[in-house]
Amino acid sequence: MSGISVWPVAASEAAGKVDAIVIFLLVISGAILALVGALVLTFSIRYRRGSSARRGALPELVNREVEVGWTAATLLLALFIFAWAGSTELSAFQPGPDALEIHVTAKQWMWKAQHPNGAREIDALHVPRGEQVRLLMTSEDAIHSFFVPAFRIKQDVLPGRLTELRFRATLTGEYTLFCAEYCGTLHARMGGTVTVMEPEDYARWLAAQPEGDDLGREGRALFVSLGCAGCHEGSTVVRAPGLAGVYGRAVNLADGRVVRADEAYIRDSILQPKRDVVAGYQPLMPSFAGLVGEDELVRLIAYIRSLRTEGPS
Amino acid sequence: MSEALREPWDSLRRQREAASFGMWIYVSSEALLFAGLILAFAANRFLHPEAFAAAGRETNVIYGTVNTLVLLTSSLTMAVGAEAARARLRTLALRALGATLVLGLAFLVIKGFEWREDILQHLVPGPGFKLDNPETQIFFALYWIMTALHGLHLTGGLGAVGWLSWQAWHDERPLRSPAFEAVALYWHLVDIVWVFLYPLLYLGGRT
Amino acid sequence: MSEIATPHAPTAPARPHAGDSYLTAEQGIASWFLTTDHKRIALLYMAALTVFFFIGGAAAVAIRIELVTPAADLLSADGYNRMFTLHGLVMVWFFLVPSIPNTLGNFLLPLMIGARDLAFPRLNLFSWYLFIGAGALLLFALVAGGVDTGWTFYTPYSTTYSNSYVLTAALAVVLVGFSSIATGVNFIATIHLLRAPGMTWFRLPLLVWAIYGTSLVIVLATPVLAAVLLLVVAERAFGLPVFDPARGGDPLLFQHLFWFYSHPAVYIMILPSFGVVSELITCFSRRQVFGYSFMVYAIMWIAVIGFLVWGHHMFVSGQSLYVSLAFSFLSFVIAVPSAIKVFNWTFTLYRGQITFEAPMLYALGFIGLFTIGGLTGLVLASIPIDVHVTDTYYVVAHFHFIMVGGAVTAFYGGLTFWWPKVTGRLYPQFWSRFGAILMFFGFAFTFFPMFIMGFLGMPRRYQVYPPEFQVWHILSSAGAVILAGAYLLPIGYLAWSLFWGKRAGDNPWEATGLEWQTSSPPPRDNFRSPPVVDTGPYDYHPDGEGPHHTERAPHRMQGRQT
């Protein structure tokens, strides 16, 4: 990189908003710092020992009320900053409906990504410009963190849990990907590049990839081999809910709660079925914790999601 | 017989006040130590309710209950001991402290049997654990840590009580010494901690 | 009646009874290592802390050298990880947390409230040995092979994946924790029960209040750290899986418990400096502190709210957004009391009669650096920004500004202020002033570039980094050299003063605190006769009026010898 920059590239929707707050806070902090600095300096000089400046009692102006005054002032200022920052975060939070979903698995010390059509990458990620991208991330060992400075985004990647990260890239180019959570020996080398391409280039790139068997179909295979189908597809022995259309639906649970069947929910249903039992069913489903690895879970979930379209529901 | 008043105090009343006041602060600190562990327990229990219920049924409620009674009585005798010492009733104080020692030891012995049984039943987390749901191992991890730490504190308490009684016995420590009261406070803490552990570990899965 | 100040004369002849000071009262090694005199124990701590500061500093030097180039040159990857872990562990738990309370606090607390000693002198000595034991354990872990978890011990890395001496290090931290709990209990009891007649709560010097607040936080927060580290130890030593994700352990539980301690811990590190700075500013501007009662409330406010903001370290950890918002909100709330203090210090200067001895220079530097550190704390408390800069050098810069620019600067300020009382000697003003100024600029030079590279995206705990960050790292390393000099210099002239320094009078700065009433160095029992207090602190000028602008107004000492 040539020259010295003091401001990182802004290549995502979020970046603009973040930078706005940063600039505002820079100004505020600068002002406060200037105020404090100026006061300290002028007082130090004006009231240095031996100067002829007037001393004596404090003027009426400076008294308890002032104290209450600036306490209130700082409180208000602080709350104002909080309100702005907080609302920005909230607005950035509301999920876009049709996002391009990419699964990311972190392990010491590499990033593995898998696109909906099964195309795989390692320490690299290609995304189309202008589209909502939703990363579904999990770790196979320690905690890692997915960090792209140019996008101003970061999200820890936890073992045994799904975390998600949404962004919409606005500027084509190659950006550095860092692992920001300390994860052991090669933490500093656990990086990669995120390439933002025009949508059509992305499509072309995707097509060019060695078309790995697509997630859904791999998932289907597992669904059978693991014996899920045995119960979930018209079994005579066990009454298990059909899974067609489960994804995204609101599910009533036996204990009265109603939850949205998202990836996390399905993941739990597989690993800890007893945790949320579907209303009207027996908690017969065995836990598959330890039997299915993260990659397999990714496929199973992809399969169950793909059932969204088929069947009446 | 050494005088009970020490630097930097100039009145025994104040010094006694200090001893119990200081012990109160220390005890509240200790309480938070166990609070941290209990918090960890509660969080995991919230995450895996039925695993914890299932695991809870594996603990031996008989031992647990007996021990609770033993410890509660020991608290009583300890209180009597401290009061008696304060009132300079030498024999009563020594008897009460003795009883406390016996009860404390009894607790540890019973606990020892319980631990032995747990080990024989493969209730130690790791390969070959008795229950197959892996989450139950978290329950027992905390079971071992909390009971062990509590046992450690009790042992410490026994040491202190034993030492005090020995000194009192040989007239090396005046009965007016504030130490009796302080140690009593500590003993009650150890007792109260158990009163919290008992329902968590023994009754949780059984209600 | 020493209500009228002794004339401002460093050359004032030493009191006749200076001979039997606490330093000379008893002779021999044993009289030091078995002493129950809070003043001697303070010196024992001083010695131990200096050693640890050098170890932590050496680690810092190694880090800075390594980071001069983007490639790995000095250390192996593991070596680097062990290095910053060591640096963090040592600096936080073996230097900064005990720094002001256990040295200056230990020495001054009884003097300032007019007591003969701490409430539990033998407990005080015990906690020093506990500290040494813990330190030895840590050093063992260090030489045996080191620890590489970072000072935060995050699970599951620390429990499952790290193959270094995590167990030993964690135990060492637990031990040192109990050492500070012991000290905290001791201080609280002392302040409650040993105040001189007339020393009411609202006549306490602000340093005493600060140490009181600190002790409360220590006593109530540290046990939780002990608990969570014991869980880590149990998992490593006996395979008791509390955090193991493979068995359903929650990956965030550890972080919640750890930060529940470690955020209050940061106030453990800064509150004492607040106290010190308040003493220095009032003394050298010859004015009563501005808004005493607000200063007290601010300390207590910080001590309490400090327990409720830990989640601001976990904005990207995967905790729910609404939880994050709550923590963000409280983080902003806790900024207010700090604001009160900054403004009150500033207005204590107003219409004062300011002189610029070294301690004052440190204090003024503190105000600037702490304000910057604090304001960047607000930046971090705003979630969208934190998402970008968390785990980057921006955070590293933030906490060094507060902990090094703030706390360590205040520590040096307090050291130079009370040195004459501790040793009875005066040091050369020129060199000490020079040292203070050098530290200010060396510091800014070292750590300001980190804000920029952090915002540019330079992640922390990185041994190798993309070349575009190199320029900032070079600046920072260069600054560190100056900083090192500025830290070593005082050791030089203070040592010099021990042998060739002029004798200090009882009260070289003409301060009002009780500690300045007794001889310097003080006698074993602190006061020849028990003092009685009949005014508040900082009576540098009669109420209502301020100091005259040339000659010093006669100040009233806070207490009388009876």
Ligand code: HEA
């Ligand atoms: C002495 C230590 C100390 C102190 C006092 C503070 C004080 C503060 N800290 Fe800091 N902090 C640390 C030590 C400290 N911190 C450490 C060690 C870490 C990193 C740990 C790790 O990950 O390794 C950290 C990390 C840290 C984070 C997490 C960063 C991350 O990892 O993502 C956050 C986020 O909110 C934060 C916020 C604050 C705030 C709001 C304050 C406030 O208390 C500051 C208040 C002060 C002021 C605000 C300045 C004075 C006020 C004025 C001049 C008036 C104007 C003010 C207003 C307009 C309100 N700190």
Ligand code: HEA
């Ligand atoms: C609490 C107190 C404290 C103090 C005083 C310091 C002091 C310093 N720190 Fe440290 N620092 C931390 C607390 C502290 N730090 C913490 C908690 C972390 C996080 C660790 C983690 O991520 O887990 C950290 C991390 C940290 C990093 C980030 C490492 C990384 O993330 O990769 C860096 C990098 O520059 C750094 C630098 C420095 C420097 C240059 C100093 C200078 O101020 C030091 C100057 C002092 C001296 C230099 C001592 C003088 C003595 C000598 C010079 C003799 C030395 C002997 C030989 C050279 C043989 N510190």
Ligand code: CUA
């Ligand atoms: Cu992966 Cu750091």
Ligand SMILES: [Cu+2]
């Ligand atoms: Cu914090």
